[in-house]
Amino acid sequence: MGSITLKNVSKVFGAHAVIPSIDLDITDGEFVVFVGPSGCGKSTLLRLIAGLEDVSDGEIVIDGRNATELPPAKRGLSMVFQSYALYPHMSVRSNIAFPLKMAGEDKATIDKKVEDAARVLNLTDYLDRKPRQLSGGQRQRVAIGRAIVRQPEAFLFDEPLSNLDAALRVNMRLEISQLHQQLKTTMVYVTHDQVEAMTMADKIVVLNRGRIEQVGSPLDLYRRPDNLFVAGFIGSPKMNFVTGAPAAAHQAHTIGIRPEHIALSKDQGTWRGTVGVAEHLGSDTFLHVNADGIGTLTARVGGDFAVTHGDQVYLTPDTERLHRFDEKGMAIR
Amino acid sequence: MARNVSTGRKLITTVVAWTIGILIFFPILWTFLTSFKTEAQAIASPPVFLFFDWTTENYSEVQSRSDYLKHFMNSVVVSFGSTLLGLLIAIPSAWAMAFSPTKRTKDVLMWMLSTKMMPPVGVLVPMYLIFRNWGLLDTRTGLVIVLTLINLPIIIWMLYTYFKEIPGEILEAARMDGASLSKEIIYVLTPMAIPGIASTLLLNIILAWNEAFWTLNLSAAKAAPLTAFIASYSSPEGLFYAKLSAASTMAIAPILILGWFSQKQLVRGLTFGAVK
């Protein structure tokens, strides 16, 4: 069904290689998230899979079929765009029906499938409205509706939540995950937000400058990052990196400690420091501590650990959960 | 626009603006009024403004004496013909440049615009000779060809700026939804572009209707549109103000009305989108 394989795929714009060379396997039914900073090539990669851009080299295999030369329409994929890309002159009904109409299905089938999709997405009451009469979240659902009606081999999502406000984004995240549970169709999802990646993915592909830094399950990446980039990108607040003598003590060039793996005490510990800023979230407190001889470290403590700016604290890293990296930034295991 | 302006000031502004507006419009108003006078009233001194015996005699006379309708039809054929032909050629080009731009697209657009800047006299002689040798002088076909060519750059530019405003993602969405190139253009692009195409059509009909260099030089009696027809009044005999006014009113009325509906497009089209 919806397996996608990239073999040695590259994309060159002029003299600039946006994607030097990528190999990737996506198995049927998987929820794969491409994550990385802006300009890392994740959207380009998605557009290559979609067929909206030509590959410069390499092969794209979809469902066991070489799709490298196929136009987008023939690849059996659906896509949800960042701007939703709804057809402004068509009603919600016609928007959702459009792919079916293009596929030449008969009117009764189209109507039925549109009604079904609308019911799943809570759009039944809005079918005769125009996109501009809808809220951001509703538009998003129409875009998804348009993608699901033709039962594609796989869904492609290009940063679909970035135009929504924070609360709505959390909701839609959940809805998309539920949709995946229901449909069990392959989904390829692009985002720059590691929280989205962690919460939704079966498999995360971390991209940086057109290269795959690491592929793995969310917890895999969290627990065993391959390199400094992944270690720094996954997890919030960011992992602390320490170089020099404290790192050398662990036979490493750099050591990384997650904020949640630092124990805090007011009277004793490995490193001494002064609290710079304390961010109280209620359940947790993030402390930005100026540690003597090390620099600023972020630590995460319980919400009832009472400190304020200027207090002296002691930090003790959990050595069991320490990440060690060599001078090239690769993990030492 | 939450400006606080006293009613007194607003009244003064209104009076000043209306006075200037009416002064600027006056020649047109005067022409309109004169077209309903008798020739004697038309040159009466002191002039009569509203209290004269309104007559439509001039209109029927203009028609019967110099076949106004023929020239009107020439204008219609030439301006609509050249605009539609221009659109036919320009839509695919503008589409291509807006949605599949290359490094050279900007240069091509600039170059197209530059052809508009060539003064017509620079090519008057060869065009006249070509037209003479090919039997295109004083034909509607000939005028349609020339006006298509001189307005093509404006048509392409206007369409280009309108197409540019259609987000590329929507066309990509159509492609993902399985639309072929032709279906993409028919079902998605064209309906979204219709307002832009309509304004382009409107503005270019106005421009072509009023074009008065090529129409004067390349037409005589047979294919003369209204511009040339009116020019024949420049050295008439006898009393003619009222008839001139009637002919003028008929020549400008349709385009005046079209133009009033498309003020905004006028600005956009004529500044190549530089001022919106």
Added chain:
Amino acid sequence: MATLHTRSAARLMIAPSVLLLLAWMIVPLAMTIYFSLLRYNLLMPGMEEFAGLTNYTYFLTDPAFFQAIFNTLAIVLGVLFITVVGGIGLALLLDQPMFGQGIVRILVIAPFLIMPTVAALVWKNMFMNPVNGLFAWLAKLLGLQPFDFLANAPLLSIILIVAWQWLPFATLILLTALQSLDEEQKEAAQMDGAGAVSRFIYLVLPHLSRAITVVILIQTIFLLSVFAEILVTTNGGPGTQSTNLTFLVYAQALLQFDVGGASAGGIIAVILANIVAFFLMRMIGKTLEA
């Protein structure tokens, strides 16, 4: 948006426009250049011979040529001055709150929609005519001698007629630009203590500068080629007093049938327009990026 398929389709779709415009630009222009080097009169067919630059020297030493250059520039500059200054004033006025703004706008725009031959004839006969024109009547009303505009001040009269036609264009563009000025900017300036005059100088004028440039450059292109207004009012006269370059070339070609001479004049007009166009292209190129 760039797959091989769409790219090749795109190229195919641009082709007709490019080829047509290329032909339109190159073929007649090349012919003009060729003719300008010939002794070629339509009244003496078969007598064409190569004449080198004679046509150019003839044209450039003709006193009428200098008169025409002067007149061309006078028309361009005169009309530009009237329309830009008047346009700014009118735009500022129309931007004020008033009753019936839409109708005033429609009144002001109207002259631009009038075909040049109509505009010129109406002015010539019904206003500027020394016997029956409205101006003559006004003069008599004030106890003055009626003035024969087109005989005694032909160039000025043509400038006035053309300025009347173009004033709406300048007004419309400047008004559009004015209305795009951010209301908050004006309010901020007011908060900063700027009076109406300093707001105009430091805020409005800089904001309008681009629109003013656009007005100047686009009008210049059209004003260099004023033709119909001259043809139906003065026919270039008296003498050559109101002959501009366009009209001179027209007269040379279609009244004297001197193809060679007219072509040389046409090439000179093209060179002149190119100098202007050079600046226009550069500026519009910049706005493309903005």
